[in-house]
Amino acid sequence: MRVVQRVANFLASHLLAVYAAVALLYLLAPIAAVTLFSFNDPVGRSNYAWSSFTFDNWLSLFRDPTLVQAVGTSLRIALISTTIATILGTLMALALVRYQFRLRKSIDLFIFLPLATPEIVLGASLLTLFVTLRIPLGDLTLILAHVMFNVSYVVVTLKARLAGFDMRLEEAAADLGANPLQTFWRITFPLILPGIAAGALLAFGLSLDDFVITRFNAGQTQTFPVYVYLKVQKGIPPQVNAFATLFFFATVTLVAAAALLQRRRANLSK
Amino acid sequence: MADVDVRLVDVTKRFGDQVAVDGITLDVTDGEFFTLLGPSGCGKTTTLRMIGGFEQPSSGTIELQGRDVTNLPPYERDVNTVFQSYALFPHLSIFENVAFGLRRKHVKGDEVKQRVGEALELVQLVGYEARKPGQLSGGQAQRVALARALVNRPAVLLLDEPLGALDLKLRKQMGIELKRIQREVGITFVYVTHDQEEAMTMSDRIAVMNKGRYEQLAGPETLYERPATRFVAGFVGASNLLEGRVGSDGDMWTVTLPSGAVVRAPKSLGDIGSAGAIGVRPEKLALLEPGQESRGNRLDGVVVDTSYLGVITQYVVEGDGGLRLLVSEQNVDRTTRSDTWRPGERVALTWKPDHGFVVGDSAKA
Ligand SMILES: Nc1ncnc2c1ncn2[C@@H]1O[C@H](COP(=O)(O)OP(=O)(O)OP(=O)(O)O)[C@@H](O)[C@H]1O
Ligand SMILES: [Mg+2]
Numbered sequence: 268m269r270v271v272q273r274v275a276n277f278l279a280s281h282l283l284a285v286y287a288a289v290a291l292l293y294l295l296a297p298i299a300a301v302t303l304f305s306f307n308d309p310v311g312r313s314n315y316a317w318s319s320f321t322f323d324n325w326l327s328l329f330r331d332p333t334l335v336q337a338v339g340t341s342l343r344i345a346l347i348s349t350t351i352a353t354i355l356g357t358l359m360a361l362a363l364v365r366y367q368f369r370l371r372k373s374i375d376l377f378i379f380l381p382l383a384t385p386e387i388v389l390g391a392s393l394l395t396l397f398v399t400l401r402i403p404l405g406d407l408t409l410i411l412a413h414v415m416f417n418v419s420y421v422v423v424t425l426k427a428r429l430a431g432f433d434m435r436l437e438e439a440a441a442d443l444g445a446n447p448l449q450t451f452w453r454i455t456f457p458l459i460l461p462g463i464a465a466g467a468l469l470a471f472g473l474s475l476d477d478f479v480i481t482r483f484n485a486g487q488t489q490t491f492p493v494y495v496y497l498k499v500q501k502g503i504p505p506q507v508n509a510f511a512t513l514f515f516f517a518t519v520t521l522v523a524a525a526a527l528l529q530r531r532r533a534n535l536s537k
Numbered sequence: 538m539a540d541v542d543v544r545l546v547d548v549t550k551r552f553g554d555q556v557a558v559d560g561i562t563l564d565v566t567d568g569e570f571f572t573l574l575g576p577s578g579c580g581k582t583t584t585l586r587m588i589g590g591f592e593q594p595s596s597g598t599i600e601l602q603g604r605d606v607t608n609l610p611p612y613e614r615d616v617n618t619v620f621q622s623y624a625l626f627p628h629l630s631i632f633e634n635v636a637f638g639l640r641r642k643h644v645k646g647d648e649v650k651q652r653v654g655e656a657l658e659l660v661q662l663v664g665y666e667a668r669k670p671g672q673l674s675g676g677q678a679q680r681v682a683l684a685r686a687l688v689n690r691p692a693v694l695l696l697d698e699p700l701g702a703l704d705l706k707l708r709k710q711m712g713i714e715l716k717r718i719q720r721e722v723g724i725t726f727v728y729v730t731h732d733q734e735e736a737m738t739m740s741d742r743i744a745v746m747n748k749g750r751y752e753q754l755a756g757p758e759t760l761y762e763r764p765a766t767r768f769v770a771g772f773v774g775a776s777n778l779l780e781g782r783v784g785s786d787g788d789m790w791t792v793t794l795p796s797g798a799v800v801r802a803p804k805s806l807g808d809i810g811s812a813g814a815i816g817v818r819p820e821k822l823a824l825l826e827p828g829q830e831s832r833g834n835r836l837d838g839v840v841v842d843t844s845y846l847g848v849i850t851q852y853v854v855e856g857d858g859g860l861r862l863l864v865s866e867q868n869v870d871r872t873t874r875s876d877t878w879r880p881g882e883r884v885a886l887t888w889k890p891d892h893g894f895v896v897g898d899s900a901k902a
Contacts, residue, residue: 438591439624441611443638443689453637457628 298515305508312502324505331504337494338510344406344490345474348413353467355414356421357459363422364429381419389416390483397484404486412484413474420473421466428462461529468525472518540567540602542693542725543588548597550583557583559749560597565693565727570719572728574736575746576772581729582621584746585695588727589618602692612641617686618695621702623678625670631657631681632666638689656688659718676707683718693725700735712739733773737761745769761818765807767896770816777862778816778896783809790815790895796858800834802893810898819865821892824852824884831887838862840882850877854886862886 278285304314308321329335362368363375381389393415397408436458440450478492485493495507543565550558558580565571573581586592588599590611598607606614617638625634635653644652657663660680670678679699686694699715700708716739719726730736736743737757744751745760745768753765764770767778781794789801790809802815809815817834825831838856845868852864864886866877878884 433622433624435620435622435624436626438611439618439620439626440637441591442589442616442618443685444612444641445637446610446612449641454626 301508302512302515305505305512307505307508309505314503314505314508324509328506328509331506333489334494334504334506334510337489337491340406340488341475341491344409344413345471348410348417348474349467349471351410352414352417352421352470353463356418356466356470357425357463359418360422360425360429364426364432378419378422381416382423386477386479390480393480394483404484405488408484408486409481409488409490412480413477416477416480417470417474420469421463424466424469425459425462428459428465432459461525464525464528468521475514541565541600542567542569542602543571543727544600545584545588546598546600548584548587548594548599550580550587550592551595556749558587558594561750563744563751563754565725568723568725570716570726570728570739570741572730572736572740572743573746573751574730574733574743574772575751576731579746580749581731581746582697585618585697585727585729588693589616589695590614615691616693616695617689617691618697619679619682619686619699621697621699623670623682623702625673625678625681625685627670629669630666631662631668631670631673634670634681635685635688637685642689652688653684656684659687659721660684660714675702676711679703679711680714683715687718687722687724690722691724693727696726696728698730699728700730700732708735715739737773743773745772747772763806763894764816765896767814770894770896774818775863776816776818776894777822778814779860780814783811783813789890794836794856794858794860796856796860798836798857800836800893801890802895803891806891806893807895808897809895813895813897815893815895817888817893819851819863820849820867821888822862822864822886823888824854824864824866824878825887827883827885829885831885833887833889834893836860836862836886838884838886840878840880840884842880843877845877852878854884856886 304317305324306320306322307314307317308319308323310316310318359374359378363371363378390412393408393412394404397404397411402408402411432455436454437450440454441447445453476492477490478496481490482493482496489497491510495503498504498507541564543563545561545563548558548561549556561584573584575581583592587594588601590606590609590613594607598605600606601614601616626637629637632653635656636649639649639652653666654663657666660683662677662680662684665673665677665681670681673681679702682699696715700711703711712735715726719739728736728740737760740757742754742756743760744754746752747768753760753769755763755765760769760773764773764776770776770778779792779794779800781792784791784793785804786801788804790804790806790813791799791801792809792815793799800815802809823831827837836856838854838860840852841855841861842853844851847868849865849867852866854862854864856862
């Protein structure tokens with residue numbers, strides 16, 4: 268009886284901590300499983316049951332050339348589409364926040380459409396479009412498709428940042444003799460860089476991860492998610508777990524670095 | 538003799554249907570401390586922003602040192618601005634903030650260092666070079682903003698309520714500092730404020746603005762002693778306006794008050810028009826026992842309120858006919874509270890006609 272009481276007391280006073288721990292566990296458990304199974308030595312073709320610990324999968328990371336190529340394609344598509352989307356998105360966000368022009372409200376709405384539309388609809392529509400325009404499916408269509416949805420994420424992320432931007436800083440720069448280009452590179456750009464970086468990071472992750480739209484528009488090109496999907500039937504090789512783990516920790520490192528950088532900036536400009 | 542640094546010719550600025558600045562024409566001379574004074578929304582900032590090039594006039598021209606700059610962007614004008622919010626660049630050090638203008642002009646490294654050093658010395662912030670704006674107090678940030686503008690040695694410095702964000706004590710202190718710096722560097726200052734005391738203590742000349750135009754442009758003394766309009770009389774210092782039927786008697790204007798009493802002011806003080814008024818500042822009024830002999834203007838009334846303010850005692854006297862007058866008397870002869878006039882006492886108010894002032898018809902609005 269007294270034990271129950273004590274447990275209840277403990278829960279009452281540590282409710283938030285317990286709740287957070289449970290939530291974190293819920294979020295991290297799948298990733299932990301993926302990581303764990305990258306060290307598994309599977310019996311048979313499927314890597315779903317734990318048998319014994321091994322470093323083999325990591326040492327033979329590059330053994331399957333199709334897998335290596337798929338990872339390379341994914342990274343390449345993500346890099347190119349992120350770069351294009353970040354530049355386009357930054358310019359769009361600047362225009363949308365800064366200037367009053369006709370159709371501004373409608374464009375604001377259009378920006379949200381790719382975020383709100385089901386991916387499967389987007390993927391199918393894009394395929395129709397590419398086929399109608401006779402654009403051969405492959406790297407080009409993939410990049411176009413990824414740029415399309417990534418632009419939205421960059422614009423939305425950056426608009427929030429720009430809304431808080433003090434326009435008088437640009438006036439002050441002009442007052443001190445800086446022309447518009449100098450003002451942009453010396454004042455505006457450094458100050459909105461954290462927003463741009465956040466948008467780019469998000470875009471990169473989404474591009475790397477995208478399956479539905481990619482599956483429709485990839486043609487013969489195989490990305491990492493597509494490779495994994497095609498392997499489900501025959502059994503996913505444990506190297507996939509190793510790559511997934513690698514991606515995860517690379518992303519975490521990047522985000523942590525970005526957060527640290529932001530914090531340092533924020534401290535300085537406080 | 539002195540050259541004109543800033544010239545506005547019939548400058549108007551409209552925002553939609555709203556007229557923010559309504560046909561202002563004025564000259565600011567070289568080395569002058571010129572102030573635009575007026576209540577909130579009267580168009581001070583808009584006027585300053587047009588001089589700086591941040592706003593295009595709807596009509597009219599702006600000249601800087603004889604050159605028409607109406608259509609030049611800010612970065613091609615030889616003026617610098619101290620913004621009300623300071624607008625320091627948060628990602629740059631104090632040194633780089635101050636050096637920003639010099640770097641745009643491709644001034645050499647050694648000279649940049651020297652001039653930034655001098656500018657920081659001028660505003661007494663040597664040793665703060667490496668800090669970021671976020672690590673400064675309000676007063677320090679204000680001084681950096683000043684140094685950042687002054688270091689470029691502009692022909693004209695524009696200041697938009699630069700002391701607005703500071704507390705009263707710091708504001709007074711910085712005001713004195715600003716005036717000192719202005720004398721030291723000899724740059725023309727165009728200063729915007731809604732604080733009449735600030736304007737009076739610092740300026741050589743003041744344009745008192747109301748609703749997009751200025752009602753009087755004069756030195757502090759003239760503004761105080763001879764306000765030309767009701768608005769100026771009310772905005773710069775406290776005053777009593779005596780309204781009534783306007784008339785003329787030799788070289789004197791007369792105003793017959795509703796009570797029947799007549800007050801006078803010399804015609805040399807200005808034109809009263811047909812609907813003007815005679816005014817008098819509270820400290821120019823003397824309080825007398827009702828029976829006492831007096832010369833000049835005289836009104837009778839009853840003390841309704843007294844406030845002892847240390848240096849002076851302030852009275853509200855209700856004259857016959859319901860007119861309320863503000864009187865301030867120095868606490869020289871009367872040194873304690875018990876000596877002062879008490880509410881309910883009947884008194885006479887008197888002043889010399891040429892201690893009053895005359896406001897004309899204009900700007901009755
Ligand atoms: N960008 C703008 N768009 C529309 N109206 C404006 C704009 N800027 C100023 N105004 C209007 O013009 C008038 C004058 O504004 P201004 O900022 O010059 O006043 P101010 O004298 O500086 O007042 P304050 O002492 O409050 O700063 C105001 O009525 C204001 O609402
Ligand atoms: Mg203003």
